[in-house]
Amino acid sequence: MIGKSIRGILHYNEQKVAEGSATLIMASGFAYDIDKLDFAHKLRRFEHLICLKPSVSTNALHISLNFHSSEKLDDTKMQQIAAAYMERIRFGDQPFLVYRHHDVSHQHFHIATVNIKKDGNSIDLHNIGRIKSEQARKFIEKEFGLIRAESKTYHPEPAIKAIDPERIQYGHLPTKRAIASVVTTVMNSYKFTSLAEFNAVLKQFNVVADRGSEESEMFRKKGLLYSVLDRQGHKVGVPIKASSFYSKPILKRLERKFEQNVEKRKPYRADLKNRIDQAISKYEHITKQTLITELQKRGISLIFRQNEEGFIYGATFIDHRCKTVFNGSSLGKAYSAKALKEKLAENDKITTYLAKPKRINSYLKPLSEEKRLQYTEKINLSDLTVSTTTTDKILKDLLDPEYTGYAPSITSKKKKRRIKRKKP
Structure with a gap:
């Protein structure tokens, strides 16, 4: 994902670290050790490069590399993969931070960097995701023996953890922080062209953006509220104004994305x-x-x-x-x-x-000698009590060892016709 705010990207990942759902595992191109780097040091390093070419407004890069849930990678392996990936997309000499996230079942990490080099020139970001990133991904899968994205055993999994509405309801999870994590990631990662499409993604993670009724003042002023959804799709907890989030997912900003995403x-x-x-x-x-x-x-x-x-x-x-x-x-x-x-x-x-059942008449066929013997072996006729009704009479006939076939009526021998002779 490319953007215009390295501060926003850093804030998102640092917030995950503060929550305990992410860890900074690599800081390439920084003078300090990881444990001595604070937010100000990280931001200052990136902003120094951005100031070398202020004419480039789209200067931040936020990358997410996801692995199959069966992969078990330690921090060292992830560092190696991150370094190889950045080399392949020609960002190896850029300062970058690697955050390992623990908020979903499958392993993944995020990379934060900028595209302004130390000589003041910029790295072209056009089609970096579709061309350079895809080539880098395929190389890494082969180089590190990872499950290939095109293989039949690989099933893509969203790199966003759905909010647990029960934790929200019982106060075990701060509503604003939970919503912010989902909304910011969806807004910056997915390409949608309307509020309905944006909501289609948000609802996958139990969040919804609401403009209110068309007659409301909020709708007229293009306001937007974000709420958590329960498992039945009903809003729970206190709705949060879009303007109160750090990433500012307001309608005006979303509408600009709608237009950009049509081509993207x-x-x-x-x-x-x-x-x-x-x-x-x-x-x-x-x-x-x-x-x-x-x-x-x-x-x-x-x-x-x-x-x-x-x-x-x-x-x-x-x-x-x-x-x-x-x-x-x-x-x-x-x-x-x-x-x-x-x-x-x-x-x-x-x-x-x-699925329609067959008509019962299709089963009323004469039994073969073999089938007849099978049925008679399984049934103890002495245990049967048969009434004199027509139905029971047919059942008794069917279960009779001497029975050779079903007939709706019993035929008797033809009586010889007596011929009357005229007396002479």
């Missing part, structure tokens, strides 16, 4: 469509839950938007691998809510049809 997410559109197609084409018939599960394996969350009556009117795809958000219709007609509903409804009909 375009390079990832084809890859997302390809992974969706792979999930669907894997099955001849697919249900809604199966589709959601298959997409999750590919690092994609599918959210169906519906009204209070339960009518589905939209679908949103969140790509946690490339950090992009697309409405289904933005990907193409085949990925719209309408197209998906028709496909799933058609499959549901097929499933229902196949």
Whole structure:
């Protein structure tokens, strides 16, 4: 992620350290040892370089490298990986800080740095994520024997820990700090183009941004409140004003991101469509839950938007691998809510049809001698009490060892027709 505030990036990671959910494991290009570095030292080192070329406003870089949950890496190995990665993206000579985060199940670390060199020139950040970072990632996976992101055993996992609403409700977790961690990471990492898409990601981690009703003063003044959601999607705790957060996730700032992200997410559109197609084409018939599960394996969350009556009117795809958000219709007609509903409804009909029980008459066939003997061996006829009703009579006939087949009526021998002879 590239940005304009190294102070904000440092503040985010240092706050994680203060909470006990992160550790500074490496400080490359700094004159002091890690344990002697305070916030002022770190910020001053970066700002010294930024001042060499004030005309470059986008000068901060915040990188997150995530590993599969089965990987067990110590600090030394992570330091080696971080150094190799920075060399590959041509930032090896830049001062950078590496923070190991412990707030999710899989291991990962964050790197904070700037792109202004000591000679006053800047490092080009154009397509650094899509080109240089991808090449560096593949090299590191091979060099350090890591699970490859393209392998079948790798399932991308979001590098954000969802808020536990129960801890919020019972006062075991400060609401503002918990919301700030989620909102800041989502705002700086994901590429969304509307408040609805932004909320689609936030809700994955039990947070929502609310403008209030259209008739409210808050809505008219473009205010924004952030709240924690419980497991049923209801707001809990005290809502927090957007302007009170350090990262300032206010609507005006978000709207600028909406415009920028329209272009930024375009390079990832084809890859997302390809992974969706792979999930669907894997099955001849697919249900809604199966589709959601298959997409999750590919690092994609599918959210169906519906009204209070339960009518589905939209679908949103969140790509946690490339950090992009697309409405289904933005990907193409085949990925719209309408197209998906028709496909799933058609499959549901097929499933229902196949699940219909066969008519009982199909079972009323003559028993073979082998089957008859099997049944008679399993049943003790002396234990049966049979009434004289028609149903019980049929049952008795069916279980009779002498029975060779079911017939709805008993036929008797044909009586010989007596021919009357006329007397002579």
